[in-house]
Amino acid sequence: MRKLDVPSWLREPPSWLVLTSLLVLWQVATWVFKPAPFLLPDPISVGRALIANPTMYLVNAYYTTANTLIGFGLSVIIGFGLALGIVYSRFLESTVYTTLVAINSMPKVALAPLFVVWMGTGNTSKIAMAFLIAIFAIVIDAVLGLRTLDTEIVDLGRSMRGSPLKLLWKIRLPNALPSLFAGMKVAIGLSLVGVLVGEFVSAQHGLGYVIMAAQGAFDTPRVFVAILLLSVLGTLLFKSLEFIERRVIPWHVSQRAVSH
Amino acid sequence: MTMDRNEVVSGENPHIRIQGVSKIYASPRGDVLALTDATLDIQKGEFVSLLGPSGCGKSTLLKMVGGLDSVTTGAISLAGAPIDGPPVGLGMVFQKDVLLDWRTVLQNVMLPVELQNLDHAEHLDRATTLLKLFGLGDFLDKHPWELSGGMRQRVAICRALVTDPSLLLMDEPFGALDALTRDELNLELQDIWMRSGKTIIFVTHSISEAIMLSDRICVMAARPGRFIEIIKIDFPRPRTLAVRETPEFADYTRRVRQIFESNGVFQHEKA
Numbered sequence: 001m002r003k004l005d006v007p008s009w010l011r012e013p014p015s016w017l018v019l020t021s022l023l024v025l026w027q028v029a030t031w032v033f034k035p036a037p038f039l040l041p042d043p044i045s046v047g048r049a050l051i052a053n054p055t056m057y058l059v060n061a062y063y064t065t066a067n068t069l070i071g072f073g074l075s076v077i078i079g080f081g082l083a084l085g086i087v088y089s090r091f092l093e094s095t096v097y098t099t100l101v102a103i104n105s106m107p108k109v110a111l112a113p114l115f116v117v118w119m120g121t122g123n124t125s126k127i128a129m130a131f132l133i134a135i136f137a138i139v140i141d142a143v144l145g146l147r148t149l150d151t152e153i154v155d156l157g158r159s160m161r162g163s164p165l166k167l168l169w170k171i172r173l174p175n176a177l178p179s180l181f182a183g184m185k186v187a188i189g190l191s192l193v194g195v196l197v198g199e200f201v202s203a204q205h206g207l208g209y210v211i212m213a214a215q216g217a218f219d220t221p222r223v224f225v226a227i228l229l230l231s232v233l234g235t236l237l238f239k240s241l242e243f244i245e246r247r248v249i250p251w252h253v254s255q256r257a258v259s260h
Numbered sequence: 261m262t263m264d265r266n267e268v269v270s271g272e273n274p275h276i277r278i279q280g281v282s283k284i285y286a287s288p289r290g291d292v293l294a295l296t297d298a299t300l301d302i303q304k305g306e307f308v309s310l311l312g313p314s315g316c317g318k319s320t321l322l323k324m325v326g327g328l329d330s331v332t333t334g335a336i337s338l339a340g341a342p343i344d345g346p347p348v349g350l351g352m353v354f355q356k357d358v359l360l361d362w363r364t365v366l367q368n369v370m371l372p373v374e375l376q377n378l379d380h381a382e383h384l385d386r387a388t389t390l391l392k393l394f395g396l397g398d399f400l401d402k403h404p405w406e407l408s409g410g411m412r413q414r415v416a417i418c419r420a421l422v423t424d425p426s427l428l429l430m431d432e433p434f435g436a437l438d439a440l441t442r443d444e445l446n447l448e449l450q451d452i453w454m455r456s457g458k459t460i461i462f463v464t465h466s467i468s469e470a471i472m473l474s475d476r477i478c479v480m481a482a483r484p485g486r487f488i489e490i491i492k493i494d495f496p497r498p499r500t501l502a503v504r505e506t507p508e509f510a511d512y513t514r515r516v517r518q519i520f521e522s523n524g525v526f527q528h529e530k531a
Contacts, residue, residue, distance in 0.1 A: 152358045155328050158345075159352040159429075162375030170374060174362045251362040251403055 041221040046228070049221035056210075061229050063206045064195055067123055068237065071130020072191035076184060078131075079138030086139070087146040097143070104136040108194075112201045126198035126206065133194035134187035141183025145176030178252045181245045188237045196230070207233075273340075274301035275459055276325065276427075281334035283320050283485075293484040294320045298334070300478060300487065304426075305457045309470040309477045311516065313525050317485025318463045319431050325461060326352055326429045338427070347427070351420030355432040357412040359404035359419075365391065366400040369419045376423065383422055390418040394448065410441035414448075421452065428453075428460045434469070443501055446472055450498055468504055471512045479516055481523040489519055 009017065023043050030042035037045065050057060082100075085092040112129055119125040149172060157167045199208025207226045214222035246255055283295040295317030302308050310318035323329040325336055327346040336343045351372075359368045366387060373383040391400060394414040404412055413433060420428060434442040450473060453460055464470050470477045477491045493512060495503055503509055520526055 150356065150358060152354045152356050153360075155323070155326075156352060156354065156358050157375070158328055159326055159350055160372040160375045161346050161348070161350075166375050170371065171360065174360070177362075249362070251405075253405075256405070 038218045038220045041224055045221045046224045049219075050225045057207075057225060057229060060205050060207050060210050060226075061233060063123070064192070064199065064208065064230075065233060065237075067126040067195045067198075067206070068130055068188075068191045068233075070123075071127045071194060072134055072184075072188055074127070075131045075134035075138050075187055075191065079135045079183075079187075080142050080180065082135075083139050083142030083146060086143050097139075100136060100139055104140075108133045109197045112197045115198065116202045121202040121204065125201075126195045126203065129198040130191040130194035133197075134191040137183045137187040137190060138180075139183075141179050141186075142176060145179025145183075146172055148179065149175055177249050178254065181241070181249065185238060185241050185245075188241055189234060192230070192234055192237065275304035275306075275339060276300075276302040276461075277335075277337045278302075278321070278325070279335050279337075281321065281324065281331050281336060283317065283324065283329070284332045295485040298487050300490065302459060302461065304459055307453055307460045307462065307473060307475045309462045309464055309474040310480060311464055311467065311470040311477050312480030312485075313465060313482050313520075315482035315485065316480040317482070318480055320485065322429050322431050322461060322463050326350060349423075349426040351423065351425035351428045353413075353416050353420045353428070353430045353433040355435045357404070357409075357416040359412055359415055361404055364401050364403055365396060365407070365415050368404065368415055369422050371419060372423050378423060386424070387418065387422050390421055391415070394418055410437055410445065413437060413445065417445075417449070417452075421456075424456075426458060428458050430460065430462045432463050432465070435464070435466075442469070447501070449473065454497055467513055467516045468509075471509060471516070472499060472501075472504060477516070479519050481520070481525055488523055491515065 027043050030040065041049075082092075082096060086097045087093075108129075111132065112125075115125040115128050119128055153171060153175075157171050162170070195206065196208040199206040200212055203209040203212075207230050210226040211223050214220070214226070249255055278298055278300045281295065281298045282293070285292045285294055298317070298321060300308075310321060312318050320329065324331050325338075325343065327343045327350075338347050360371065363371065366384075369387040369391060370380075370383065372378075373380060373387075388397075388400065391397060394417065396411060396414060396418070399407060399411065404415070407415070413436075417433070434445050437445065446469060449460075452458075462470070462473060471493055474493050477493060478487055479489045479491060480486060481488050491512065495508070517526075
């Protein structure tokens with residue numbers, strides 16, 4: 001029996017083709033079933049809503065992006081600092097780490113209204129949410145990465161009489177990078193969720209604010225535009241991290257297939 | 261050269277002195293006696309093997325000589341000074357090559373130079389020369405994962421040699437390699453040792469490898485880890501692989517086997 005001659009684009013369809021097909025399917029479904037536009041608008045009216053006021057979306061997307069990146073950046077810097085402290089100090093391990101793990105088990109979005117009370121309806125409360133929701137992934141993965149070191153590598157480093165700082169810089173830190181990147185790739189998505197939750201609770205701008213305002217006016221196409229922009233934003237943030245990762249740790253097992 | 265070394269071997273002041281050393285590890289199921297009452301003098305430039313089954317304390321002893329582990333009782337001294345942490349002029353090779361994946365071959369070999377703040381340019385030459393000597397001249401800029409197991413272990417040896425240490429501690433360095441690569445590396449190690457006059461302590465569980473390489477073999481047994489007998493190997497240097505086919509080599513092998521048998525190492529054969 002000869003294998004069927006299926007063209008490669010059909011056997012393994014590229015992602016743009018899959019997404020375009022979904023859009024077309026969505027458009028055809030709305031033509032056929034005619035749902036009320038405030039329940040499910042068709043892609044063409046969503047597109048029109050975007051074209052009607054692109055600057056408004058751009059400005060709001062900017063606020064959401066900036067707050068996400070600031071919150072994420074802070075969580076990486078502070079989270080990694082904490083992880084270093086936890087790995088090198090028994091005291092911090094039994095105090096900070098235990099506290100963090102305990103706090104992590106509660107749903108952090110429940111804190112969003114409190115943050116608005118504490119920090120107001122401006123950017124600070126959004127950044128704080130992004131930071132809080134992302135830092136656990138950073139700390140836990142960074143601690144894991146810093147701790148996961150073969151005993152032979154530890155012995156080797158000691159036998160070479162390296163100072164603790166040099167051993168950290170030349171061995172432990174690079175060794176922790178793959179794990180840190182894994183944590184960051186989780187954290188970047190969480191940061192976006194944190195900002196969005198903050199914007200839902202109370203805000204003057206941001207894509208979350210756009211969604212809430214449009215929902216109040218039953219302007220569902222605008223809600224859809226914001227949701228689509230958010231998924232594009234989420235993908236872009238994640239892909240940028242992957243791009244950086246490929247350049248920082250091309251030596252890691254997970255990257256070799258790409259770099260060769 | 262052979263005569264010189266014999267003279268050193270019979271000298272009065274041992275380079276490394278291991279006196280009544282025991283090691284007890286605390287474990288959840290009580291204390292474990294890893295090594296008991298080990299005494300051995302090693303001369304400068306000597307090649308000594310610690311030979312025994314797993315659990316005989318040979319790696320533990322090696323770590324204690326390298327200052328990576330403390331003795332429970334007894335004392336170890338190097339050139340007259342008690343061991344307190346890894347000494348200056350120490351090179352170590354482990355069964356795992358523990359090369360760092362993010363460094364190239366050359367950068368891996370340069371690691372001890374960077375960690376000890378030694379002169380970079382001078383040691384870069386030495387690293388390159390060493391790697392060429394071990395047949396890795398074309399692989400300086402490759403990463404560890406691009407090399408075979410034998411090549412990786414050669415890089416690990418170069419890394420241990422780059423600072424020209426006077427003491428080389430090797431913990432089953434060829435244990436994970438195939439037999440042919442192992443033979444090859446045994447010869448290369450002998451070459452290096454004969455040219456440099458380093459003191460080498462070599463941990464192995466291969467009887468023939470120990471006989472092939474050593475001036476003296478320290479035969480050990482487990483539960484508790486202990487020395488049973490120290491055997492002097494009297495083959496001229498440099499030894500070739502053919503030495504293994506001589507009747508004398510078979511005599512040494514038989515002797516070690518009999519020691520192991522009478523100390524319950526080969527349980528299966530006795531049963």
